[in-house]
Amino acid sequence: MQARGPLMIEHRLIESMIAVIQRKLERAAQTQSIDPCFVDAAVDFIRVYADRTHHGKEEDILFRELRKKSMSADHQRIMDELIEEHVFGRQTTKALVEANTRYRKGDASALAEVTAGLRTLVGFYPKHIKKEDVMFFPAALAYFTENEDQAMLAEFWELDRKMIHEKYRAVAKGFNTG
Protein backbone atom coordinates (compact mmCIF):
# COMPACT_ATOMS: atom_id res chain seq x y z
CA MET A 1 0.00 0.00 0.00
CA GLN A 2 1.15 3.54 -0.69
CA ALA A 3 1.29 5.98 2.23
CA ARG A 4 -1.66 7.87 0.83
CA GLY A 5 -3.75 4.65 1.15
CA PRO A 6 -4.71 5.06 4.83
CA LEU A 7 -5.27 8.79 4.32
CA MET A 8 -7.76 8.12 1.54
CA ILE A 9 -9.47 5.32 3.48
CA GLU A 10 -9.83 7.73 6.43
CA HIS A 11 -11.33 10.31 4.07
CA ARG A 12 -14.12 7.85 3.23
CA LEU A 13 -15.03 7.47 6.93
CA ILE A 14 -14.95 11.24 7.44
CA GLU A 15 -17.29 11.59 4.46
CA SER A 16 -19.71 9.06 5.93
CA MET A 17 -19.76 10.95 9.26
CA ILE A 18 -20.31 14.21 7.37
CA ALA A 19 -23.35 12.56 5.71
CA VAL A 20 -24.69 11.64 9.17
CA ILE A 21 -24.22 15.24 10.36
CA GLN A 22 -25.99 16.47 7.22
CA ARG A 23 -29.02 14.27 8.00
CA LYS A 24 -29.10 15.49 11.62
CA LEU A 25 -29.03 19.08 10.35
CA GLU A 26 -32.05 18.44 8.12
CA ARG A 27 -33.86 16.96 11.12
CA ALA A 28 -32.81 19.89 13.33
CA ALA A 29 -34.30 22.32 10.80
CA GLN A 30 -37.63 20.50 11.03
CA THR A 31 -37.74 20.10 14.81
CA GLN A 32 -35.89 23.29 15.78
CA SER A 33 -33.83 21.23 18.19
CA ILE A 34 -30.76 19.01 18.27
CA ASP A 35 -29.50 16.36 20.67
CA PRO A 36 -26.46 17.89 22.44
CA CYS A 37 -25.11 14.35 22.92
CA PHE A 38 -25.07 13.89 19.16
CA VAL A 39 -23.09 17.13 18.86
CA ASP A 40 -20.65 15.76 21.50
CA ALA A 41 -20.24 12.58 19.43
CA ALA A 42 -19.70 14.57 16.23
CA VAL A 43 -17.13 16.78 17.97
CA ASP A 44 -15.34 13.73 19.36
CA PHE A 45 -15.19 12.23 15.86
CA ILE A 46 -13.88 15.46 14.36
CA ARG A 47 -11.32 16.09 17.08
CA VAL A 48 -9.98 12.61 17.74
CA TYR A 49 -10.39 10.95 14.35
CA ALA A 50 -10.45 13.67 11.69
CA ASP A 51 -8.08 16.09 13.40
CA ARG A 52 -5.73 14.21 15.71
CA THR A 53 -5.52 10.84 13.93
CA HIS A 54 -5.98 11.95 10.33
CA HIS A 55 -4.64 15.50 10.16
CA GLY A 56 -1.89 14.25 12.51
CA LYS A 57 -0.69 11.90 9.77
CA GLU A 58 -0.84 14.71 7.24
CA GLU A 59 0.78 17.51 9.24
CA ASP A 60 3.18 15.65 11.52
CA ILE A 61 4.38 13.07 8.99
CA LEU A 62 3.52 13.76 5.33
CA PHE A 63 3.91 17.55 5.41
CA ARG A 64 7.01 17.27 7.63
CA GLU A 65 8.64 15.00 5.03
CA LEU A 66 7.53 17.25 2.16
CA ARG A 67 9.27 20.22 3.82
CA LYS A 68 12.56 18.37 3.33
CA LYS A 69 11.94 18.36 -0.44
CA SER A 70 12.23 21.30 -2.80
CA MET A 71 8.60 21.61 -3.63
CA SER A 72 7.23 23.65 -6.52
CA ALA A 73 5.73 27.01 -5.54
CA ASP A 74 2.34 25.70 -6.56
CA HIS A 75 2.53 22.61 -4.37
CA GLN A 76 3.89 24.67 -1.47
CA ARG A 77 0.93 27.02 -1.81
CA ILE A 78 -1.56 24.14 -1.75
CA MET A 79 0.12 22.66 1.34
CA ASP A 80 -0.11 26.04 3.11
CA GLU A 81 -3.80 26.22 2.21
CA LEU A 82 -4.39 22.72 3.59
CA ILE A 83 -2.70 23.68 6.87
CA GLU A 84 -4.84 26.83 7.09
CA GLU A 85 -7.93 24.73 6.44
CA HIS A 86 -7.00 22.39 9.30
CA VAL A 87 -6.72 25.44 11.58
CA PHE A 88 -10.10 26.66 10.34
CA GLY A 89 -11.60 23.24 11.14
CA ARG A 90 -10.23 23.44 14.71
CA GLN A 91 -11.57 26.96 15.24
CA THR A 92 -14.99 25.95 13.92
CA THR A 93 -15.07 22.92 16.23
CA LYS A 94 -14.06 25.02 19.24
CA ALA A 95 -16.87 27.50 18.59
CA LEU A 96 -19.26 24.58 18.09
CA VAL A 97 -18.32 23.12 21.50
CA GLU A 98 -18.92 26.48 23.19
CA ALA A 99 -22.30 26.92 21.48
CA ASN A 100 -23.31 23.36 22.37
CA THR A 101 -22.45 23.99 26.04
CA ARG A 102 -24.73 27.03 26.05
CA TYR A 103 -27.47 25.12 24.23
CA ARG A 104 -27.28 22.24 26.72
CA LYS A 105 -27.65 24.71 29.60
CA GLY A 106 -30.95 25.89 28.14
CA ASP A 107 -29.95 28.78 25.89
CA ALA A 108 -32.28 28.02 22.93
CA SER A 109 -30.74 30.86 20.93
CA ALA A 110 -27.47 28.89 20.78
CA LEU A 111 -29.16 26.35 18.46
CA ALA A 112 -28.47 28.61 15.46
CA GLU A 113 -24.75 28.69 16.32
CA VAL A 114 -24.62 24.92 16.84
CA THR A 115 -26.25 24.22 13.47
CA ALA A 116 -24.14 26.91 11.77
CA GLY A 117 -20.97 25.26 13.09
CA LEU A 118 -22.09 21.83 11.93
CA ARG A 119 -23.09 23.27 8.54
CA THR A 120 -19.66 24.86 8.18
CA LEU A 121 -18.00 21.49 8.82
CA VAL A 122 -20.35 19.78 6.34
CA GLY A 123 -19.38 22.36 3.71
CA PHE A 124 -15.69 22.41 4.53
CA TYR A 125 -14.62 18.78 4.74
CA PRO A 126 -15.73 17.46 1.30
CA LYS A 127 -13.88 20.30 -0.48
CA HIS A 128 -10.76 19.84 1.66
CA ILE A 129 -10.79 16.08 1.08
CA LYS A 130 -11.22 16.48 -2.68
CA LYS A 131 -8.31 18.91 -2.85
CA GLU A 132 -6.10 16.31 -1.14
CA ASP A 133 -7.32 13.18 -2.94
CA VAL A 134 -7.40 14.61 -6.45
CA MET A 135 -4.72 17.29 -6.40
CA PHE A 136 -2.30 17.18 -3.49
CA PHE A 137 -1.67 13.49 -2.72
CA PRO A 138 -0.81 12.52 -6.33
CA ALA A 139 1.52 15.55 -6.52
CA ALA A 140 3.10 14.75 -3.13
CA LEU A 141 3.72 11.12 -4.05
CA ALA A 142 6.02 12.17 -6.88
CA TYR A 143 8.50 13.73 -4.40
CA PHE A 144 9.20 10.44 -2.60
CA THR A 145 11.10 7.28 -3.40
CA GLU A 146 9.34 3.98 -2.74
CA ASN A 147 11.38 3.56 0.47
CA GLU A 148 10.50 7.03 1.74
CA ASP A 149 6.83 6.38 1.00
CA GLN A 150 6.91 3.09 2.91
CA ALA A 151 8.70 4.74 5.85
CA MET A 152 5.84 7.25 6.10
CA LEU A 153 3.32 4.42 5.93
CA ALA A 154 5.08 2.71 8.86
CA GLU A 155 4.90 5.97 10.85
CA PHE A 156 1.19 6.23 10.06
CA TRP A 157 0.58 2.77 11.57
CA GLU A 158 2.62 3.75 14.62
CA LEU A 159 0.53 6.90 15.09
CA ASP A 160 -2.64 4.77 14.89
CA ARG A 161 -1.22 2.34 17.45
CA LYS A 162 -0.71 5.13 19.97
CA MET A 163 -3.99 6.90 19.33
CA ILE A 164 -6.42 4.65 21.22
CA HIS A 165 -4.23 4.98 24.34
CA GLU A 166 -4.00 8.75 23.98
CA LYS A 167 -7.77 8.99 23.56
CA TYR A 168 -8.64 7.00 26.68
CA ARG A 169 -5.89 8.50 28.80
CA ALA A 170 -7.55 11.84 28.04
CA VAL A 171 -10.98 10.42 29.00
CA ALA A 172 -9.70 9.09 32.34
CA LYS A 173 -7.84 12.34 33.04
CA GLY A 174 -11.01 14.31 32.26
CA PHE A 175 -12.97 12.38 34.90
CA ASN A 176 -10.16 12.57 37.43
CA THR A 177 -9.86 16.33 37.21
CA GLY A 178 -13.53 17.08 36.50
Ligand SMILES: [Fe+2]
Ligand atom coordinates in the same frame (compact mmCIF):
# COMPACT_ATOMS: atom_id res chain seq x y z
FE1 LIG B 1 -6.21 17.56 5.48
Ligand SMILES: [Fe+2]
Ligand atom coordinates in the same frame (compact mmCIF):
# COMPACT_ATOMS: atom_id res chain seq x y z
FE1 LIG C 1 -7.11 14.60 4.71
